[in-house]
Amino acid sequence: xxxxxxxxxxxxxLIQAIARRFAGRASGLIKGIGDDAAVVxxxxxxxxxMTTDLLAEGVHFDLDTADPTTIGYRAAMANLSDIAxxxxxxxxxxxxxxxxxxxxxxxVFAIYDGLMEACRLHDVALIGGDMSASRxxxxxxxxxxxxxxxxxxxxxxxxxIGDHIYVTGTLGDSLAGFRLLSERRSSPSKNRRVRPLSxxxxxxxxxxxxxxxxxxxxxxxxNQERLASAAIxxxxxxxxxxxxxxxxxxxxxxxxxxxxxISASCQAYAESRHLSPVDLAVAGGEDYELLFTAPxxxxxxxxxxxxxxxxxxxxxxTVRHRRFGIRIRDTDGIMRPMPVTSYEHFFA
Amino acid sequence: xxxxxxxxxxxxxLIQAIARRFAGRASGLIKGIGDDAAVVxxxxxxxxxMTTDLLAEGVHFDLDTADPTTIGYRAAMANLSDIAxxxxxxxxxxxxxxxxxxxxxxxVFAIYDGLMEACRLHDVALIGGDMSASRxxxxxxxxxxxxxxxxxxxxxxxxxIGDHIYVTGTLGDSLAGFRLLSERRSSPSKNRRVRPLSxxxxxxxxxxxxxxxxxxxxxxxxNQERLASAAIxxxxxxxxxxxxxxxxxxxxxxxxxxxxxISASCQAYAESRHLSPVDLAVAGGEDYELLFTAPxxxxxxxxxxxxxxxxxxxxxxTVRHRRFGIRIRDTDGIMRPMPVTSYEHFFA
Numbered sequence: 001x002x003x004x005x006x007x008x009x010x011x012x013x014l015i016q017a018i019a020r021r022f023a024g025r026a027s028g029l030i031k032g033i034g035d036d037a038a039v040v041x042x043x044x045x046x047x048x049x050m051t052t053d054l055l056a057e058g059v060h061f062d063l064d065t066a067d068p069t070t071i072g073y074r075a076a077m078a079n080l081s082d083i084a085x086x087x088x089x090x091x092x093x094x095x096x097x098x099x100x101x102x103x104x105x106x107x108v109f110a111i112y113d114g115l116m117e118a119c120r121l122h123d124v125a126l127i128g129g130d131m132s133a134s135r136x137x138x139x140x141x142x143x144x145x146x147x148x149x150x151x152x153x154x155x156x157x158x159x160x161i162g163d164h165i166y167v168t169g170t171l172g173d174s175l176a177g178f179r180l181l182s183e184r185r186s187s188p189s190k191n192r193r194v195r196p197l198s199x200x201x202x203x204x205x206x207x208x209x210x211x212x213x214x215x216x217x218x219x220x221x222x223n224q225e226r227l228a229s230a231a232i233x234x235x236x237x238x239x240x241x242x243x244x245x246x247x248x249x250x251x252x253x254x255x256x257x258x259x260x261x262i263s264a265s266c267q268a269y270a271e272s273r274h275l276s277p278v279d280l281a282v283a284g285g286e287d288y289e290l291l292f293t294a295p296x297x298x299x300x301x302x303x304x305x306x307x308x309x310x311x312x313x314x315x316x317x318t319v320r321h322r323r324f325g326i327r328i329r330d331t332d333g334i335m336r337p338m339p340v341t342s343y344e345h346f347f348a
Numbered sequence: 349x350x351x352x353x354x355x356x357x358x359x360x361x362l363i364q365a366i367a368r369r370f371a372g373r374a375s376g377l378i379k380g381i382g383d384d385a386a387v388v389x390x391x392x393x394x395x396x397x398m399t400t401d402l403l404a405e406g407v408h409f410d411l412d413t414a415d416p417t418t419i420g421y422r423a424a425m426a427n428l429s430d431i432a433x434x435x436x437x438x439x440x441x442x443x444x445x446x447x448x449x450x451x452x453x454x455x456v457f458a459i460y461d462g463l464m465e466a467c468r469l470h471d472v473a474l475i476g477g478d479m480s481a482s483r484x485x486x487x488x489x490x491x492x493x494x495x496x497x498x499x500x501x502x503x504x505x506x507x508x509i510g511d512h513i514y515v516t517g518t519l520g521d522s523l524a525g526f527r528l529l530s531e532r533r534s535s536p537s538k539n540r541r542v543r544p545l546s547x548x549x550x551x552x553x554x555x556x557x558x559x560x561x562x563x564x565x566x567x568x569x570x571n572q573e574r575l576a577s578a579a580i581x582x583x584x585x586x587x588x589x590x591x592x593x594x595x596x597x598x599x600x601x602x603x604x605x606x607x608x609x610i611s612a613s614c615q616a617y618a619e620s621r622h623l624s625p626v627d628l629a630v631a632g633g634e635d636y637e638l639l640f641t642a643p644x645x646x647x648x649x650x651x652x653x654x655x656x657x658x659x660x661x662x663x664x665x666t667v668r669h670r671r672f673g674i675r676i677r678d679t680d681g682i683m684r685p686m687p688v689t690s691y692e693h694f695f696a
Contacts, residue, residue, distance in 0.1 A: 030395060034596065035504050036433040036581060037399040037494070042390045047378060051385040052477055054402070054444035054489040059482050085384040096402035096489065129400055134407050141402040141444065141489035146385070156383050233384060248382065 014105060015131055022112050026092065026125030038128030040092060045150040050143065051082040057100075057137035065185070068107045070210050071140070072114025078235060079144040080122055080214035081288040085233035087154040087223020088146030090216060092127045093119055096141035098134035111140070122216050154223050154231035159249035159293040163229050165317040166302070168215045168289045170263040171238060172270075172277065175284030177209030180269070195272040201265035212288045218311050219290055227302055231292035237285035239341045242326060245291065252324035255317035255338065257282075258331045278331060283341045293319055362453060363479055370460050374440065374473030386476030388440060393498040398491065399430040405448075405485035413533070416455045418558050419488070420462025426583060427492040428470055428562035429636040433581035435502040435571020436494030438564060440475045441467055444489035446482035459488070470564050502571050502579035502640070507597035511577050511641040513665040514650070516563045518611040519586060520618075520625065523632030525557030528617070543620040549613035560636045566659050567638055575650055579640035585633035587689045590674060593639065600672035603665035603686065605630075606679045626679060631689045641667055 019033040026032075030039040042048075053075065057063060061071050076093065083090040095115065099108060116126065124144070180202055183194070214233070222228040230249055232241045238255075246253055260281040262270075270277035294302060299315070306313040326338040367381040374380075378387040390396075401423065405411060409419050424441065431438040443463065447456060464474065472492070528550055531542070562581070570576040578597055580589045586603075594601055608629040610618075618625035642650060647663070654661040674686040 030501070031503060036430040036579075037397040037436070039434070039501055040396050040398070041393070041498055042396065043393045043498075045389070045391045048388050048390065048396070049385040050388070050440070050442060050476060050491070050493070052400075052442045052444050052489060052491050054446055054478065054480070054487055056404075056446050056482055056484055056487050058484045059446060059480070082384040086387070088385070092398070094398060094400045094491065096400050098402055098404050098407060128398060130402065132402070132407070134404055136404055136406045137484055139402055139404050139487055141400060143398070143400050143442065143491040145398070150389055150391075153378070153387055155379060231384075 014108065018108075018112060021109070022116050022126050024125050026127070029092070029125060029127055032125070032127045033129070038092070038094060040127065047088075047148045047150050047153055049083055049086045049088040049146040049148065049153070051079050052141070052143040053079055055140040055142075057139065063138065068110035069114035069117070072111040073118045073211060074114075075140055075142050076115045076118035077212050077214050077288060079142050080118060080124070080216060081233040081235060083144055083146035084214045084216040084219035085154060085231050085290055086146065086148070087152070087219045087231065088148045089220060090122050090124045090144055090146040092145040093124050094127060094143040095129035097129070097131050098139040099131065100134050100138055103138065122214070148223060152223055154219065154228055154292070156230055156232050156245050156248035159230040159245055159251050159319050160295065161251055161319055161321055163293040163295055163319040164299055164315050165242075165253060165255065165291070165293050165319060166313050166315050167234070167238070167261060167291050168218050169287065169312050170261045170266065171234070171287055171289065172266045172280035172284040173205050173208035173263055174212060174286045175280055176266050176269040177205035177207070180206055181209065197269055197272045201268045204263070204265040205269060209286070212286065214288050215290045221305065221309060221311065222290070222292060225301070225305065227298050227305075228292040228294050231290055234287045234289045234291055235285055237341055238282050238291065239338050240285070241291055242338065243340075245293065246326055249319075250322055252320040252322050253317055253326045254320050254324065254335075255326075255328040257328050259314065259316045261312070261314040261316075282328065282339065362456065366456075366460060369457070370464050370474050372473050374475070377440070377473060377475055380473070380475045381477070386440070386442060388475065395436075395496045395498050395501055397431055397434045397436040397494040397496065397501070399427050400489070400491040401427055403488040403490075405487065411486065416458035417462035417465070420459040421466045421559060422462075423488055423490050424463045424466035425560050425562050425636060427490050428466060428472070428564060429581040429583060431492055431494035432562045432564040432567035433502060433579050433638055434494065434496070435500070435567045435579065436496045437568060438470050438472045438492055438494040440493040441472050442475060442491040443477035445477070445479050446487040447479065448482050448486055451486065470562070496571060500571055502567065502576055504578055504580050504593050504596040507578040507593055507599050507641040507667050508643065509599055509667055509669055511643055511667040512647055512663050513590075513601060513603065513639070513641050513667060514661050514663050515582070515586070515609060515637050515639050516566050517635065517637040517660050518609045518614065519582070519635055519637065520614045520628035520632040521553050521556035521611055522560060522634045523628055524614050524617040525553035525555070528554055529557065545617055545620045549616045552611070552613040553617060557634070560634065562636050563638045569653065569657060569659065570638070570640060573649070573653065575646050575653075576640040576642050579638055582635045582637045582639055583633055585689055586630050586639065587686050588633070589639055590686065593641065594670075594674055597667075598670055600668040600670050601665055601674045602668050602672065602683075603674075603676040605676050607662065607664045609660070609662040609664075630676065630687065
């Protein structure tokens with residue numbers, strides 16, 4: 001028999017304090033925190049996009065090594081990235097928390113600080129959720145709701161043979177940043193092959209890990225201008241997420257390893273650790289960039305519009321027949337099957 | 349450093365199996381399981397109602413004493429009850445699961461069986477979610493989305509002085525059922541004061557605990573016919589949930605203890621254990637009945653329409669001035685402050 005001891009009054013006043021501090025007004029919001037459900041209004045025909053995640057202490061994050069603000073920020077950003085990959089405008093956020101008794105209310109506020117830091121960047125309003133005591137650790141549930149015009153969204157299933165394959169931004173930075181954070185905690189004497197990395201590179205990579213950016217504007221642009229045939233966000237890494245697009249679209253893919261966008265910082269990190277930057281780019285997850293496909297006739301428009309909007313877009317390959325499989329041409333020119341990386345989500 | 353080991357392929361194929369088995373078609377559903385977000389379409393102006401819950405093993409339920417199907421059923425029903433309390437039509441469900449490695453896929457399917465058993469009763473479609481491995485136990489996140497016509501919903505804040513207070517169904521059954529289940533596991537010799545209860549009463553109470561019913565039709569009726577001024581569902585118990593309505597509406601309340609609807613089975617249980625049935629009705633939570641207020645001029649319509657529809661509705665009190673507080677007239681005729689029960693959510 002398990003019991004959830006809820007001191008209703010303590011819970012109620014904490015929720016009220018959260019509501020006072022974080023609940024904002026939002027277009028279409030009828031009722032936020034404080035009823036049986038949150039209520040939002042729709043006037044015109046629209047498509048609503050809903051994504052949800054569950055994060056558990058000791059599983060998705062560890063409070064010994066991650067501060068609560070970072071946990072909140074990254075949790076929100078992972079969901080913002082899912083909405084970005086649909087080409088939708090993120091609108092409303094609901095949060096559930098199960099909180100251990102050892103937890104101070106300042107830490108609860110810090111989680112919300114991180115969540116709302118990410119949400120404010122994209123005008124997302126906290127509209128509801130739930131809170132309870134926990135005996136087993138901290139648990140965080142997130143639901144994010146976005147909107148597009150009716151009939152307009154980026155799906156995983158639309159890629160066609162011959163389409164170009166693109167990514168936004170650079171790949172591998174988050175994995176490099178995570179490893180740098182992990183190194184700090186392990187004994188440096190054991191890492192004889194480690195060469196120094198400039199403080200600027202180190203900071204840039206760690207920041208990409210702790211404060212990733214979801215490509216919300218890029219997703220909306222690709223969707224509204226009808227440029228992309230399929231899209232997904234890179235949370236599991238290029239290898240895993242490209243596989244999802246190929247599965248859903250019934251196609252194969254050829255990736256040009258030499259074309260993968262790798263930041264100078266990630267390049268420097270790879271060199272300092274005698275690693276292949278392409279391997280980092282392929283295996284590294286949680287970059288929260290967008291991976292998308294587009295018909296070749298869109299290429300000029302994509303390049304021109306991305307340039308005009310200041311978006312970083314790189315063509316990295318071509319959609320092939322299903323029988324081709326998923327392959328990558330290494331920088332040595334040899335074509336190999338894309339490695340099936342069983343990606344480990346991490347949280348420094 | 350915590351890592352979530354996600355065997356992407358195993359997770360992916362389990363999600364595919366779940367999708368094949370449980371994902372149904374639904375009005376307005378554009379894309380269900382299998383993309384970055386679920387997508388639903390709206391055509392007419394509407395209000396959307398969103399509620400979310402997080403349940404953790406060892407906190408909200410215990411796998412040693414609750415079977416996975418019951419866990420799923422009750423989790424869905426608790427959220428259906430929230431949507432019922434808004435007077436909304438429940439439509440779409442999203443589920444997140446973090447699953448311990450010791451868990452067999454049959455148990456995962458059993459959770460979904462329970463969830464969908466509850467959802468099918470109300471034509472709710474599973475449209476998305478997420479799944480990951482867990483090192484810390486089983487965690488279940490639920491988001492339920494319902495709809496009403498624009499401008500039409502039952503809130504907690506609408507109660508006015510002089511309004512009648514009503515509940516649906518009977519109160520205290522779930523608590524009695526829970527205690528019966530707990531007794532089975534404790535030594536019977538210690539309970540000398542326990543008198544036998546008929547198998548029919550025992551079954552009825554345990555069923556009310558394990559398979560509660562959300563008052564979805566009753567909520568829609570009260571909302572569509574504009575009968576109620578405020579409503580909430582009884583998850584924390586009459587004492588706690590009446591307090592929420594009073595807080596949000598800025599009023600007090602007078603409850604007639606003798607009027608509380610108590611089932612014959614609960615009455616028999618209380619007598620057999622020398623308990624006050626009114627105490628059970630006031631303190632007992634998770635009945636998932638509706639508590640609502642309505643102007644006195646609606647009383648005749650409420651009685652007539654409830655009768656015609658086969659709904660069980662009981663008037664239990666009157667909304668008073670805030671200064672009156674929240675009081676209950678016991679069956680001995682004495683008015684006392686309503687006890688502030690720190691309700692313990694439980695899960696047999």
